[in-house]
Amino acid sequence: MPRLLSEDQVRQYKSKGYVFPIPALTADEAHATRARMEDLEAREPDLWMRSKIKPYLLQKWMNDLMRHPRILDAVEDVIGPNILAWAVGHFDKKPHDPGFLAWHQDGTYWGLSQPDGVAAWVALTPSRRENGCLRVVPGTHLKGQIPHRDTYAATNLASRGQEIAVDVDEADAVDLELRPGEISLHHIMLVHGSEPNHSDTRRCGIVLRYVAAHVRPMDGFKDSATLVRGIDPYGHFASEPVPARDFDPPAVAFYNEITAEFRRRKETIAQRYQTERQA
Numbered sequence: 001m002p003r004l005l006s007e008d009q010v011r012q013y014k015s016k017g018y019v020f021p022i023p024a025l026t027a028d029e030a031h032a033t034r035a036r037m038e039d040l041e042a043r044e045p046d047l048w049m050r051s052k053i054k055p056y057l058l059q060k061w062m063n064d065l066m067r068h069p070r071i072l073d074a075v076e077d078v079i080g081p082n083i084l085a086w087a088v089g090h091f092d093k094k095p096h097d098p099g100f101l102a103w104h105q106d107g108t109y110w111g112l113s114q115p116d117g118v119a120a121w122v123a124l125t126p127s128r129r130e131n132g133c134l135r136v137v138p139g140t141h142l143k144g145q146i147p148h149r150d151t152y153a154a155t156n157l158a159s160r161g162q163e164i165a166v167d168v169d170e171a172d173a174v175d176l177e178l179r180p181g182e183i184s185l186h187h188i189m190l191v192h193g194s195e196p197n198h199s200d201t202r203r204c205g206i207v208l209r210y211v212a213a214h215v216r217p218m219d220g221f222k223d224s225a226t227l228v229r230g231i232d233p234y235g236h237f238a239s240e241p242v243p244a245r246d247f248d249p250p251a252v253a254f255y256n257e258i259t260a261e262f263r264r265r266k267e268t269i270a271q272r273y274q275t276e277r278q279a
Contacts, residue, residue: 002077003073003074003076003077004022004070004073004074004077005019005022005074005077005078009022009077010077010078013077013078013185013187014078015139016138016139017136017138017139017140017141017142017186017187017189017190018136018138018174018176018184018185018186018187018190018192019074019078019184019185020176020177020178020182020183020184020185021176021177021178021179021182021183021184022074022182022183022184022185023070023181023182024068024070024071024074024120024122024181024182024183025068025070025122025180025181025182025183026181027180027181029068029181030123030124030180030181031180033061033065033122033124033206034124034125034180034204036059036061037090037124037204037206040059048090048092052089052090053087053088053089053259053262054087054088054224054240054255054258054259055088055090056085056088056226056243057240057241057243057251057252057254057255057258058243058246058247058251058252058255059243059246059247060243060244060245060246060248061246062088062206063226063242063243065122065206065208066085066088066208066226066228067085067228071120071122071183071208072228072229074120074183074185075118075120075185075210075229076229076230078118078185078187079116079117079118079210079211079212080212080230081229081230082212082213082214082227082229082230082231082232082233083210083211083212083213083227083228083229083230084210084211084212084213084215084225084226084227084228084232084237085208085209085210085225085226085228086110086117086209086210086211086223086225086237087209088206088207088208088209089206089207089209090206090207091121091194091203091204091205091206091207092202092203092204092205093131093132093196093197093202093203093204094197094202095131095197095199095200095201095202096196096197096198096199096200097132097196097197098196099132099196099197100132100193100194100195100196101192101193101194102164102193103137103164103168103191103192103193104164104191104192104193105140105141105145105146105164105188105189105190105191105192106119106188106189106190106192106209107145107188107189108145108146110188110209111217111218111219111221111223111265112188112211112215112216112217112218113215113216113217113218114212114214114215115141115187115188115189116211116212116214116215117187117188117209117210117211117212117215118185118186118187118188118209118210119185119186119188119207119208119209119210120183120184120185120207120208120209120210121134121176121178121183121184121185121186121205121206121207122181122183122205122206122207122208123178123179123180123181123182123183123205124180124204124205124206125180125201125202125203125204125205126178126179126180126201126203127176127177127178127179127203127205128175128177128199128203129175129177129195130197130198130199131197131198131199131201131202131203132194132195132196132197132198132203133175133176133177133178133194133203134175134176134184134186134192134193134194135173135174135175135176135192135193135194135195136173136174136176136186136190136191136192137168137169137172137173137174137190137191137192138172138174140189140190140191141187141188141189141190141191143189144189145189146164146191147164164191168191178205188209210228211225213227213230213231213232213233213234213236214234214236215236216234216236216237217236217237219265221261221262221264221265222238222258222261223237223238223258223261224237224238224239224240224254224258225237225238225239225240226239226240226242227239238258240254240258241254
């Protein structure tokens, strides 16, 4: 029996690659999480640019969020009981923000041995079509790896303007509209994206990225993760420290070490891209 999702929702995730809306945080928890994030923005305005991958090593409240029992119950229902938190992202669109995410598959860039991972999108403000909510193309996680290209488009929120290199029928897309405290789950191979914010209201959320413990990194660079439920009998990822407080020195030192690996990885990918373009 599933822990949180219904059996129909589990079947939908398997066949369509997503499920929403899932009540996870209470209204008070969502409000408190947003308040902590806005306080962080005021104190450390460039933190999101400096720490796009593992900010939970720097912020205790974010580390606590990725361990939220209702979120983990939903994640367990789709990837099993042994769960590693691998990354956390912050997606914020101010009113009339032109930023968008072109259609893409997360798993293209995760460098993992298997696509046994899921992204939990946690809404901290209303997330609606008019303010640029997450959009998905049902069933595309079953199509395997789709070719991607780098566009470096100025308003594409992806690091290199990544997008899939095939056309998508917009009529097939589903808008994952959420209220604050609700989450959506999507498979890491599901084609998804988002439109600009055409409204007068902010759209803000945090995405928590989880993988099953048997998954391993494949690109030769050191990678790390945090065991948040179950056991990890494999040890494919370096074990991450749990910060005792915000900017806890041991966690900051580990963060600096592991993000240096990410920078080397990014440089290698960029060099490979330039070589392929010149060939």
